[in-house]
Amino acid sequence: MRIAVIPGDGIGGEVVPAVLPALELLGEHFGLDLSYRIFDWGAERWLAERVGLPPDALDLLASDYPTILLGALGDPRIPDMAHGRDILLGLRRGLDLYVNHRPFTPRGSDRAIALFRENTQGLYAGVGGTVSHGRHPAVAIDECVYTRETVEKFLRYCLRTLSESGRERVTLVHKSNAVPHTGRLWQEVFRAELARFPKLVGNEEYVDSFCYHLVRDPSPYDGVVASNLFGDIISDIGAALMGGLGLAASASVCPETGCALFEPVHGSAPDIAGRGIANPYAAATAVALMLDHLGHLPAAASLRRALAAAARTDSATPDLGGHGTTGTFMAEVMTRLEKN
Amino acid sequence: MRIAVIPGDGIGGEVVPAVLPALELLGEHFGLDLSYRIFDWGAERWLAERVGLPPDALDLLASDYPTILLGALGDPRIPDMAHGRDILLGLRRGLDLYVNHRPFTPRGSDRAIALFRENTQGLYAGVGGTVSHGRHPAVAIDECVYTRETVEKFLRYCLRTLSESGRERVTLVHKSNAVPHTGRLWQEVFRAELARFPKLVGNEEYVDSFCYHLVRDPSPYDGVVASNLFGDIISDIGAALMGGLGLAASASVCPETGCALFEPVHGSAPDIAGRGIANPYAAATAVALMLDHLGHLPAAASLRRALAAAARTDSATPDLGGHGTTGTFMAEVMTRLEKN
Numbered sequence: 001m002r003i004a005v006i007p008g009d010g011i012g013g014e015v016v017p018a019v020l021p022a023l024e025l026l027g028e029h030f031g032l033d034l035s036y037r038i039f040d041w042g043a044e045r046w047l048a049e050r051v052g053l054p055p056d057a058l059d060l061l062a063s064d065y066p067t068i069l070l071g072a073l074g075d076p077r078i079p080d081m082a083h084g085r086d087i088l089l090g091l092r093r094g095l096d097l098y099v100n101h102r103p104f105t106p107r108g109s110d111r112a113i114a115l116f117r118e119n120t121q122g123l124y125a126g127v128g129g130t131v132s133h134g135r136h137p138a139v140a141i142d143e144c145v146y147t148r149e150t151v152e153k154f155l156r157y158c159l160r161t162l163s164e165s166g167r168e169r170v171t172l173v174h175k176s177n178a179v180p181h182t183g184r185l186w187q188e189v190f191r192a193e194l195a196r197f198p199k200l201v202g203n204e205e206y207v208d209s210f211c212y213h214l215v216r217d218p219s220p221y222d223g224v225v226a227s228n229l230f231g232d233i234i235s236d237i238g239a240a241l242m243g244g245l246g247l248a249a250s251a252s253v254c255p256e257t258g259c260a261l262f263e264p265v266h267g268s269a270p271d272i273a274g275r276g277i278a279n280p281y282a283a284a285t286a287v288a289l290m291l292d293h294l295g296h297l298p299a300a301a302s303l304r305r306a307l308a309a310a311a312r313t314d315s316a317t318p319d320l321g322g323h324g325t326t327g328t329f330m331a332e333v334m335t336r337l338e339k340n
Numbered sequence: 341m342r343i344a345v346i347p348g349d350g351i352g353g354e355v356v357p358a359v360l361p362a363l364e365l366l367g368e369h370f371g372l373d374l375s376y377r378i379f380d381w382g383a384e385r386w387l388a389e390r391v392g393l394p395p396d397a398l399d400l401l402a403s404d405y406p407t408i409l410l411g412a413l414g415d416p417r418i419p420d421m422a423h424g425r426d427i428l429l430g431l432r433r434g435l436d437l438y439v440n441h442r443p444f445t446p447r448g449s450d451r452a453i454a455l456f457r458e459n460t461q462g463l464y465a466g467v468g469g470t471v472s473h474g475r476h477p478a479v480a481i482d483e484c485v486y487t488r489e490t491v492e493k494f495l496r497y498c499l500r501t502l503s504e505s506g507r508e509r510v511t512l513v514h515k516s517n518a519v520p521h522t523g524r525l526w527q528e529v530f531r532a533e534l535a536r537f538p539k540l541v542g543n544e545e546y547v548d549s550f551c552y553h554l555v556r557d558p559s560p561y562d563g564v565v566a567s568n569l570f571g572d573i574i575s576d577i578g579a580a581l582m583g584g585l586g587l588a589a590s591a592s593v594c595p596e597t598g599c600a601l602f603e604p605v606h607g608s609a610p611d612i613a614g615r616g617i618a619n620p621y622a623a624a625t626a627v628a629l630m631l632d633h634l635g636h637l638p639a640a641a642s643l644r645r646a647l648a649a650a651a652r653t654d655s656a657t658p659d660l661g662g663h664g665t666t667g668t669f670m671a672e673v674m675t676r677l678e679k680n
């Protein structure tokens with residue numbers, strides 16, 4: 001199993017190298033045939049050569065490295081993450097990673113909410129433009145575009161996964177009262193697909209009302225399916241309810257090809273980059289999601305146990321309540337993995 | 341001053357009549373020349389005659405009733421609030437009520453966050469459609485459309501209001517890393533307008549990151565400006581941080597014409613409608629916003645004091661911690677207003 005590792009920018013370049021030894025150790029323990037190759041895509045290359053995702057990248061990944069571990073992208077020198085958009089949205093769309101799975105466990109709950117976000121279309125379709133009068137933009141348009149095909153394969157995959165994993169309820173988050181065309185397409189397909197999974201109870205909620213209820217009390221939610229932008233916003237609210245971005249990771253998957261990208265939800269955090277204090281928990285959780293995806297459930301479980309235990313020690317980073325660094329935290333994780 | 345009163349559906353028809361006597365009493369006390377006319381627009385008329393906003397409504401309101409008090413719209417018999425969209429979005433767009441002011445005071449804070457939402461364009465512009473193959477939709481599109489003119493007049497109004505009311509910071513919420521055309525238009529105009537208000541410190545935040553930070557700790561935020569959909573979502577999160585939709589109200593204004601619409605943020609709540617237990621606090625707060633807008637600051641302040649005091653009594657509705665009803669709560673408010 002060959003993994004493409006893209007550390008990326010800022011703390012991405014710290015947490016990703018920090019978690020790789022854990023991956024290697026798990027590989028030895030569980031007899032997994034792992035290898036990886038590091039790709040230097042990110043801000044530095046963009047600034048030097050204006051290259052985000054190199055032209056041959058998608059072909060290379062699809063054929064040789066269908067499993068991708070990404071750190072973080074974002075650099076204060078590059079407005080609005082132009083390079084990050086090129087790389088991250090390029091990978092999501094180019095490899096058709098249309099399912100983004102962002103589970104989150106609200107503080108005080110013992111069960112994760114299974115959030116699935118469509119990852120390639122909607123307002124992220126890249127369709128739009130600007131009409132100028134002279135040097136000034138007069139009208140700007142971004143189009144939210146959804147094909148039935150993508151909504152259908154996305155929802156079918158989500159509902160099957162939820163149903164097979166014993167989930168009972170699934171909520172469609174939409175805004176068809178104000179954004180009617182894509183909203184109705186989602187509702188129609190949701191209702192049709194739901195009929196195939198008689199054990200799942202479905203409900204539909206407007207995105208504003210959903211966010212209101214999620215913040216007040218997340219406990220009634222179980223599975224949640226949402227379009228690209230709504231899923232983006234919900235996953236950050238989920239991270240806040242979890243107690244911080246330091247813990248959240250996500251998997252972007254194309255179920256048909258098996259291509260998949262794993263990443264912490266946090267950004268490149270330029271404010272703390274370079275000081276060795278970034279919390280590697282989310283990056284390690286991305287590795288656990290990757291092991292799940294590859295079918296190595298015992299290895300994933302072992303990593304999660306070690307992480308949870310290490311997070312309770314003083315070696316954990318300050319955001320977890322410890323006094324440690326990226327290094328001391330991962331050393332604690334390694335000690336636990338070695339004992340296993 | 342002539343007010344159009346639209347009770348609307350569900351609890352709208354309970355809370356609006358409940359707060360009108362308070363408005364009348366304030367009118368007497370403060371010598372305001374108030375009159376109102378009730379309009380029966382809502383679900384019943386839609387179901388009977390397929391009329392949402394009647395054809396002559398906009399002209400009538402613009403000329404004779406530029407101040408509007410709306411209860412709530414929404415009825416389980418009408419999918420996706422088709423009538424509510426027709427009436428509410430029809431009023432917002434038709435009267436060019438492009439500024440939606442939704443202040444919220446997070447629990448534990450003593451200062452409201454001043455949220456301004458653009459109210460007529462973006463994904464609410466009503467532009468889009470569906471391409472069908474046979475009987476099935478194949479591609480659905482909703483367009484997010486912004487004109488520079490609207491963004492400019494909106495932001496200029498917000499920044500002036502924030503600056504004049506002594507606010508120090510203003511955050512632009514956007515998503516230009518994924519939704520670049522409208523995102524950049526907003527950023528460009530925001531930066532240009534900000535230069536006119538040297539006392540305001542501006543910052544810009546991606547909507548996902550903004551929601552994350554808002555849920556974790558709203559205290560750093562002061563003024564917030566957002567496009568239509570983001571403002572919709574943020575105001576519901578704001579209501580959750582306030583402790584419930586029962587308290588939040590909003591003002592939709594066209595600064596040039598003075599036309600304005602005031603409403604509680606809560607919906608028609610069909611689950612509790614008809615039982616006399618709906619909390620009229622938000623509808624009364626909408627009246628206070630209306631009095632502010634009309635320049636009757638002492639009357640608005642008097643109403644707010646009476647509301648705050650009544651909310652702490654046992655006559656308040658259960659969601660406020662009391663054992664009362666719509667009627668007992670407003671009776672408590674009236675007693676306090678009479679004593680003033």
Ligand SMILES: CC(C)[C@H](C(=O)O)[C@@H](O)C(=O)O
Binds near residue numbers: 232
């Ligand atoms: C960086 C940005 C384009 C991206 C997104 O909006 O999808 C990020 O917020 C995420 O959630 O992965």
Ligand SMILES: CC(C)[C@H](C(=O)O)[C@@H](O)C(=O)O
Binds near residue numbers: 177208421425428572
């Ligand atoms: C009812 C709906 C169309 C409306 C909106 O999205 O603007 C509501 O949620 C609001 O916030 O006033």
